[in-house]
Amino acid sequence: MASMPSFQSRKQEEFKEEFLTCPICAESYDDSKHKAKCLPCLHSFCASCLQRYIKERKSFACPKCRQTVQLETEGDLSSLPNNFIVENLKEYHDIFNLCVPCGNCDDGENAVSFCHDCVCFVCQGCVDMHQKMRSLRGHSLSTMTELREKKCNPMSLCQQRCEKHPKQEMTLYCQDESCKVPVCPTCAHVEHRGHDLVYIEVTVEKTTEELQGAAGKVRAQLEELTLIKTAIKQAQSRLMLSFRQKETEMQGTVEELHRMIDLRKEEACTKMDDLFKNEEKRLEEYEKSVDMLSFQMSSACEYTESSCSINHHVQLLDSSRHIMQRLQELQSTPLPMAEIESKEFVVSEKHVVAMGQFQDSIKNLCDLTLVVSKSPTSESFSSPDVEFPPPPKINFATYEEGSKSNSNESSVEVPPQTKTPSSEKTKKLSGKNTKKPPAKKVVNEPPQPAVDTDQCTITLDPNPWRGKPCKAEVTTVNSDNKPIPRGGAKVQASLKWAKSQMGGLPCPVVDHDNGTYTITYTPLLYGDNELAVYINDTSMEGSPFIVIAGQENS
Structure with missing residues (x-):
């Protein structure tokens, strides 16, 4: 060897x-x-x-x-x-x-x-x-x-x-297809006469080169496999990082929801307690007035009966006018029956709508999916024959497109979210329209006014607070930049936390029938929130608008 x-x-x-x-x-x-x-x-x-x-x-x-x-x-x-x-x-x-x-x-x-x-x-x-x-x-x-x-x-x-x-070494090699074996000179002369014989060193050198060449190609593929394995490890790392980030984000969202629910519970309990105490105090005052009037009537009746039962005719006649005057006064006193109406706590329709929206949000909270990450930092490995896909990324699924939520004012359809940020609270819209989502066919739907969403304007609430209803006024104009004097445009809006991957909650919209519309939105979290506004299924320029909600006592 x-x-x-x-x-x-x-x-x-x-x-x-x-x-x-x-x-x-x-x-x-x-x-x-x-x-x-x-x-x-x-x-x-x-x-x-x-x-x-x-x-x-x-x-x-x-x-x-x-x-x-x-x-x-x-x-x-x-x-x-x-x-x-x-x-x-x-x-x-x-x-x-x-x-x-x-x-x-x-x-x-x-x-x-x-x-x-x-x-x-x-x-x-x-x-x-x-x-x-x-x-x-x-x-x-x-x-x-x-x-x-x-x-x-x-x-x-x-x-x-x-x-x-x-006694002889095998110094030759028979290259015939039927042989392909090393031979000694005697075997070559006797058994392999006329065969294609070469020195064994030549065959060994050629075979070694062929084997080493083939091994080199396999080694090159092995290096590619090493790169693929590295890419897999990187994909696993990014998947774990995405998982940890979304897990932390979801945990934070749930904790914030718990905090908000506890806060609203305290506010609701305080309000109910105040209403209960006020009504209880009012009823107690009524009870006291009834007791006093009852006492006065009872006393007058007892005095009258005592006076009539005593055989002092002169005294009875002398005090009869005074007794009759008191009895007439009590008889003419109105009883407090009209002020004692039956009251009870009733949940408003807005509360029912809010509960439906909250249930939809809770359902979407755990609606997860894996999508291919398109971030510039995503690394992928490619070879002449193998395309290694980038790792999956965990995203929260958006609010189901087309789902509706009822309110006192109108029935609002949740529009899809866009990702163009805006820091202005009041801005005039200009530029190109975004992509239009597929419009749903509605039977006997009245014709919608021709609105130029590039020139429509929106005025946001200048002082938004977390948990407090805010107003946004939308003014629609036509292609000549003239206000539209009538309503009927399909205005949709939704609000979500800027850092959340969840779909936004629908916001009620009021059509004033004069080309203006009022959007009512309530920031659930303090900090940056996104208000997405669509008119006739077309996103307003600059939507979603950034709503920076403050926090009370901060």
């Missing part, structure tokens, strides 16, 4: 375990039961393990890479080649450890030298015999130490000898 691994850089046990043992049974390879067999995928296992593994099958999967292996005959491993690399490594390992048996005698002693003329290992007794016998005295001997220092394996020299003519 031209080159062998260095045993000084690796412990012998580790070398033996890695190269000279079967990965299934962990037994050392040998020349019989545990002979190393090489599969088409170039993975090696001992014949015993493979025989138990395949049983009587004609095909099986490699225990390492799962590639399918086809046999010529069911359960027959003879068609699989032996792993000559393992055999040579084993021979080199035996030489290094001085455990090669003598091949010249039957004493069973380990060899101490190699005879290049006899082409075999010899023990110390055979070495002494070479020195005594004249016919053997001229043979060339090399000790095991010399063999190790030269880093060559004399057993490979044995393999280069012809089995039919042991």
Whole structure:
């Protein structure tokens, strides 16, 4: 062998375990039961393990890479080649450890030298015999130490000898399609006469170049696979980052909703408590007035009955006018029945609408999907044959397009959201229209006025507060920039938090029938909110508008 691994850089046990043992049974390879067999995928296992593994099958999967292996005959491993690399490594390992048996005698002693003329290992007794016998005295001997220092394996020299003519080396190679084997000069002259013969060195050099060229192409593909694996790791990292960001965002949104609900609960309880106390106080005052009037009437009746029951006619006649006057006064006093109406707490229609909007928002809160990230920072790997897609990105699904929410003023359809920010609170619209969503056909729908959304204007509430209703006035104009004197335009609006991926909540719109429309919106979160406005299914220029909501007591 031209080159062998260095045993000084690796412990012998580790070398033996890695190269000279079967990965299934962990037994050392040998020349019989545990002979190393090489599969088409170039993975090696001992014949015993493979025989138990395949049983009587004609095909099986490699225990390492799962590639399918086809046999010529069911359960027959003879068609699989032996792993000559393992055999040579084993021979080199035996030489290094001085455990090669003598091949010249039957004493069973380990060899101490190699005879290049006899082409075999010899023990110390055979070495002494070479020195005594004249016919053997001229043979060339090399000790095991010399063999190790030269880093060559004399057993490979044995393999280069012809089995039919042991004294001759196989220096030629038959290139005929029916042969393709190394031969010695005698075999070439007898069995391969007239065949295409070349020196074995030429064939080895050519074969080595072909194998190394093919291995270079595979190694290039391996480098591409390494890049693909790196891209997969990056995609996994970005997916995890997107997951953590959305998880944090959703957690923050839920916590904010909890905080807002608790705040509204406190406000509602306080309002209900105030209403209850005021009404209770009013009823208590009525009860006191009724008790006082009842006491006065009862006292007057008792006094009258007492006066009539006493036989003092003169005194009775003298006080009768005073008693009658008091009884007439009490008789003419109106009873407080009209002020004692039955009252109860009633949930307004706005509350019902808000509950429906809130339920839709809660449903959309967990409506997630995976989309391909289109950000400039997304990295992708591409090769001549493979296109590796960028990693998926987690987004919150937008509010379902076309869903409706009822209110006291009108029925509002939720428009799709755009992503063009605007920092002006009051701006005149100019520029091109955005893409129009598909309009829905409505039976007997009145004709809509021709509105030029490029020139329409909107006036936002100058002091928006979180949780407080705000107003936005929209004025529609035609293509001549003249106000439209009538209503009927389809004005839609929705409001959402600027940092949220959720769809916006619909906002009520009032048509004043004079070309102006009032949008009522309530910022749910303080900070930047986005108000999206559509007229006749066309987004207003600059929509969504930024609404910076303040927070009370801040």
